[in-house]
Amino acid sequence: MNERMLRAASALVLAAALDGCAGLGVAAWDRDVLARDDMQLTPDPVEAALDEHIYFSKEASSGGRGFGGGGCGCN
Amino acid sequence: MTKQHGSGLSATLATATCTLLGTAAANAVLAEEADDWDFDTALLYYGESDGRVQDASLNVLANRQFTDDRSLSLGLTVDALTGATPNGAIRIGEAQTFTRPSGNAAYDIAPGGLPLDDTFLDTRYALTAGWKQPLGRLNTFGVGVSASSEYDYTHAGFNTQFARDFNDRNTTLSAALAIARDEIDPVGGTPLELSPMLDVGDLSNRRGAESKEVVDVVFGLTQVISRNTLVQVNYSWSDASGYLTDPYKVLSVVDPETGVTLPRAVTPEVVGPSHAFLYEGRPEERSKQSLYGQVRHYMNGKVLDVSYRYMTDDWDIDSHTVDTHLRWPVGTASYLEPHLRFYAQTEASFYSPSLPAGIPIPAFASSDYRLGRFQALTAGVKYGWRMRGDHEMSVRLEWYQQRGDVPADMLVGGQSAADVYPDLDAVIAQFSYRF
Secondary structure (H helix, E strand, C coil), rough: CHHHHHHHHHHHHHHHHHHHHHCCCCCHHHCCCCCCHHHHCCHHHHHHHHHHHHHHHHHHCCCCCCCCCCCCCCC | CCCCCCHHHHHHHHHHHHHHHHCHHHHHHHHHHHHHHEEEEEEEEECCCEEEEEEEEEEEEEEECCCHHCCEEEEEEEEEEEEEEEEECCCCCEEEEEEEECCCEEEEEECCCCCEEEECEEEEEEEEEEEEEEECCEEEEEEEEEEEEEEEEEEEEEEEEEEEEEHCCCCEEEEEEEEEEEEEECCCCCCCCCEECCCCCCCCCEECCEEEEEEEEEEEEEEEEEEEEEEEEEEEEEEEEECCCCCCCEEEEECCCCCCCCCCCCCCCCCCCCCCCCCCCCCCEEEEEEEEEEEEEEEECCCEEEEEEEEEEEEEEEEEEEEEEEEEECCCCCEEEEEEEEEEECCCCCCCCCECCCCCCCCCCCCCCCCCEEEEEEEEEEEEEHHHHEEEEEEEEEEEEEEECCCCHHHCCCCHHHHHCCCEEEEEEEEEEEE
């Protein structure tokens, strides 16, 4: 997949998702499960940052979940 | 979350963190409501086999929740790094001598040994600070700064985020921006790209410090699918410009027929490289894009998290990452969480395990294994338990392995993939304590 295609695909996914999302979801009083600590998208931010740092240092990809990490001259 | 009041340790640590960061404003607020700090601490050990990189890392993340959903977070990381790292040269059947990065000594590698530079010793300090607050009823705004320092490297960064809720807060759209400037001041100076490794004491191909700028943009969509399911999709774009080369990595110049590194004419009484090695050189621009999707699903007490990331960049690297966690409750206060991660990447367009002699030197070349084609697997498990007063502890143990997948047309003469690609095995052990 080249870069232009990825950009177009991402825009399409976002647009379609936003449109389709209007009918999705739950009422405020049905959020007991979603409010649990273990249902947060990043339940352990320190562990997520440590993993990001390890994989940034050892692989050519980074970020995705959030920013691309960095800030080290990792060997 | 309920908190035990009068937690002296929290207050002491909060004061210590704020003093360290010199945040007078935070101190003033702290005096009124010292008990509302949450601490996330972790000790991590990362160790590679065969005496390669070892990292012991101490991490503290302090979060202070104020009224009206405003929050302050302060993070500190201290890394102690030791061990050896592949210098980029290939294995050969002869002994090899390399000039150290400082340029004032040399080290030897035994015949058949993987060339590792063992001068790798560093302490890294990193600080982060972030502020988040609502803007109106449906928006959230955040700003943050980051800084880190190690012997030859400093980083300074700024970031900001904005998010807005839609559809009765079932949909969140977010945009985030981060900019960073890093400076690298290599031991012994920055070697000229693709210049030869010289004798000990000869620093004629070195220059001063270098820098790079990195801009990251992330657009995200978070959607509640059902009472038990949450989805996130992110698109990220990242642009790095400036010095993107690794000043400590070299390439072996090899005989185009045999694939063995060419010997170098040695001056008597002078210590220097035994063979022909060139310092690597990378382009000064890199643009990356990625698409990330994550699903978190609750199933009768268990929580399944699956994520996928596709990344592509203008160095011709494409990668796929699949990451899965399953949190499985054990009794009422503890859980087990197995973790499996799979990663695969293609090689950079200028990746070359070695450089055959006799052809013109390319504009860019690197044999850094992290720019090669490889697959990686992480497997591990975490065990966590909740204690009195909502304190939480966890331990995790994981194994990480990388296996090179060197394209056959990159092997010269009698080279085997094992000669040119340093496979990696590492263990990750972590202890976390939240209070």
